[in-house]
Amino acid sequence: LNVHRSSSDSVARTKILLLGLRRAGKTSIQQVLFNNLPPKQTFYLETTMRIVKHHVDTVIPLEIWDCPANTTVESLGAPLSQFSTIIFVIDIRDLYNQPISKLVEFIVASYSDNPDISLEVFVHKAEKLQEDDKIENFRQIHERVSDRLLDMSPEYEQMQLNFHLTSVYDHSLHEAFSRVLHKLIESLPYLEELLNVFCANSQSPKAFLFDTRSRLYIATDASPVDSATHNLCCDYLQMLNSFGPLYKSITASPSRQRLSGTSTPNIPPPTA
Amino acid sequence: SSTPKMKKKVLLMGASGSGKTSMRSLIFSNNPASLTARLGATIDVEQNHVRFLGDLVLNLWDCGGQDAFMDSYLTTQKSTIFQQVGVMIYVFDVETREVGKDLEYYRDCLAGLQQFSPDAAIFLLVHKMDLVREPRQPTFDKKKQDLQEASGDADISVFGTSIYDESLYKAWSNIVHTLIPNASILSRHLATFAAACNATEVVLFERTTFLVIATSSSNAASVSETSSGIVELDSKRYERTSELIKAFKHSCSRIREEFRSLELELYDFTAVLDEMTRNTYVMIIVHDPTIEVAALKLNIRLARRKFEELQSDSLVSA
Ligand SMILES: Nc1nc2c(ncn2[C@@H]2O[C@H](COP(=O)(O)OP(=O)(O)OP(=O)(O)O)[C@@H](O)[C@H]2O)c(=O)[nH]1
Ligand SMILES: Nc1nc2c(ncn2[C@@H]2O[C@H](COP(=O)(O)OP(=O)(O)O)[C@@H](O)[C@H]2O)c(=O)[nH]1
Ligand SMILES: [Mg+2]
Incomplete structure (x- = not known):
């Protein structure tokens, strides 16, 4: 695992990159999972202008990089080899080339810098579509990414990509993120x-x-x-x-705890 | 049961779209708030009999609020609608653009009620408070004042409510409280029961609605001292508990599991929620770490009979 100590705090944190186009839902995902933001309130989140690094203490210490849409491999400010996971967020209704090009760009860079990185695609805001459309869009996004990679070079087929349907409005986000986390837990x-x-x-x-x-x-x-x-x-x-x-206790006896x-x-x- | 049924007529009135049917479906049918968007306008009056405590049956009259219906309630149907009413609940959409018309209909209904059921309790709900920008208190205070003025010398209680938070449970717990005449006797016995369990607090809920019927503490003081330290009690704890349990019951029903009881051992307290009588659930909150959950459950079992008796007494003597 790629665990790096940062100077500001002494624990080793596993780094996760959160990428995707503007308004794909990256900040919402981070806030709903780790800051208890009610899903409805995500409506008021402002666009992220620069990379924000969130320290999260789950079973393993994480550092989640919430990146603005224009982040590139070069502007990231850290080599991809430092990251354990890339989570790429695509709005499920966004079937156009732009998000896919961006994703492919990062996959290609990972292939040379850090082939062991976990690549996770969150096909997000899934609750917006009916069941049939949801499956169909999910399939199309999956297929387009694979086709694009295959067009470029068959060797990219070795890059293992995992696709998840997610939404902040139900527990699908928690389930998907749990599966991402599992790959990082050694025990x-x-x-x-x-x-x-x-x-x-x-x-x-x-x-x-x-x-x-x-x-x-x-x-x-x-x-x-x-x-x-x-x-x-x-x-x-x-x-x-x-x-x-x-029913909080202000001076509970220690044995209580x-x-x-x-x-x-x-x-x-x-x-x- | 051989004891006679006690029926209480509850009028649910207010403009069309104000949220009457929505709150009814939340409180009495265990539906989630998100499903209320699908409700159509109520045509004329929808009557429902809800078995509440023991032999108390609530006869809910959900009165469709479109003008044509309102006009007929106030003319040809007047005596049918307003006679033998136990409680009238009038719902006001806080965001309505027709404040004047709203108040006019309300005044007419109030007059009808005073003519046919002068003893009925009156609850005014300033509803959809979730739509109001923070801070919400000034908006509510202003509305409340307007409503008080429109009510003349009638005795009214005003609550701010929303189907999206616990405020609805607070209002409705207060409403049903007026229908259970001897709730204070239940309260006294709950206090005794709490002492026997060494509990910080005991709360009695109605079984299907999870509305609060009685609590062991006479006042809703937010700080209490127990053998194991000072305990800070959230002032919204009763209605929050109702809301949380109702939501969880709904989660259970989604996987076709029936909700039966809960035992929560949290960081600094233990909570046991279990059936008390045929129509009620009891929740015991204990901060003393030496009290075992099994002992609490045993106490509940032992108290059951007494509470069955109390419950029917409190209704018969009413
Ligand atoms: N934001 C918000 N919307 C609510 C609330 N309560 C109800 N609504 C919405 O208001 C709309 C109308 O609700 P109904 O319950 O059908 O209104 P009604 O008073 O029964 O209307 P009539 O039957 O025509 O008299 C629905 O779309 C509800 O989802 C609330 O507390 N907040
Ligand atoms: N319907 C729906 N909307 C979402 C979901 N997640 C986020 N959003 C909305 O998408 C918009 C953009 O979210 P934001 O997190 O700021 O996107 P970012 O630019 O990628 O960080 C906000 O209005 C959110 O409310 C979701 O699962 N479903
Ligand atoms: Mg209705």
């Missing part, structure tokens, strides 16, 4: 194995290990993730996070 195989053992011994149909604050899941057992169950877990955590402050940042709600967590 993932052990965590997954622990959850497998947990499910087998407790006869739980499913287990997720969640970061409660960001509502991202860090690992899950080997059984497939069903979105409905994942959504319920996210809803549950949302309720948990909102419920806590209502038995839960820390993460917990493992196994399914079904809330129904008895």
Whole structure:
């Protein structure tokens, strides 16, 4: 993994690039995931004019670079080799060449500078379209990117690209970002194995290990993730996070404080 | 049950599009706010019987607010509409462009109510507050004053509401409170129950609406001292809890799971939410770390019978 210490704080942070055209939804994604911004409020976000680096402490310390639309490989100010992941955000209704050219530009540069980088494409604002159009646009964007790469050189086929349908208005964004995060967690195989053992011994149909604050899941057992169950877990955590402050303790005894940042709600967590 | 049913007529009135049917569908049908955009205008009066507490049945009259309907409520249908009313809820769209007409219809309805049901409680909801720019308080205060002036010497309660936040639960909890005459007895017993559990607070909710029926604390003081320290209680905690649980119930129904009970062990408190009686849920908030969840659940089981009795008493003696 490409983990670099920056001078301002002493922890090693995994760097993630957030790229895409103007108003694609990059800042919204960052704010909804890590700053608890209500999705409706993203409407008031202003255009990002220069690169903003956000430090985020999930299970691993992250540094997310929210980039303005005109960012190029040259103007980035850091070599691509420093980044673990590129997340490229495309508005699902934007089927034109511009975003795809921009994406391809970064893929090509990554191929020479950092072939191990994870390339993630968030086909965003998906809730705006009906199911059929959603699938069709998703497929077209995927196909156009592949075609463009293949036109340039067959060797780019080696670059593994992952496509996700996302929206700030539902939990698809959390699910997609969780999957991005998994590739960065070195201990993932052990965590997954622990959850497998947990499910087998407790006869739980499913287990997720969640970061409660960001509502991202860090690992899950080997059984497939069903979105409905994942959504319920996210809803549950949302309720948990909102419920806590209502009955806050100012001088709680230390013994009271038995839960820390993460917990493992196994399914079904809330129904008895 | 053999005890006689107690029916209370609740009038829901206000201009077309003010949000009457939306709030009804949120409170009584567990629908999310986002679905209300699909509602069509209500034609004439939609009557609904909602089984509330025990034998209390709310007879909701959702009165379509288009002018033609309003005119007929105030003339040919006048006695039908306004007789035997327990509560009238009048909804005002805060952003309406027809303030004058709104107030005129309201005054006429008020007169009709005073003629046929002089004892009815009156609630005025300044609705869609979410559309008002911050700070919202001055806008609300101004509206409230206008409404007070338009009401003459009638005894009214005014609330600012929105289907997008907890304010709706606060208003409706207050409304149903006037329909449960002996709520204070329930409150007293809840206080006893809270002491037995060493709880910071105990809250009783109606089962389907999750409206607050009674709480263990007589005042909604926002700071309380317990054996384990000073606890700061959010002043909106009751309505926020209603809103959160309702939203979560809806999430459960989406995967066809029935919501039954909750046990939350948070950083500095434990909350247990479980069925108390056939029509109610109880929530116990405990800050004392030595109290086990299982003990709380046992206490709830032991208290059930007493509360079933209290609940039917409080309605029969009304
Ligand atoms: N922004 C906002 N919109 C709301 C609120 N409550 C209701 N609405 C919207 O207002 C519109 C009209 O709501 P209805 O509930 O059908 O209005 P109504 O009072 O029943 O109207 P009639 O049946 O014609 O009398 C719907 O599109 C709702 O989504 C609110 O609190 N805030
Ligand atoms: N419908 C919809 N709109 C979104 C979504 N995400 C962001 N937006 C909107 O897209 C616009 C641009 O978002 P912003 O984050 O500023 O884009 P950026 O320029 O890429 O940082 C804002 O008006 C957001 O409200 C989404 O998932 N669905
Ligand atoms: Mg209606």
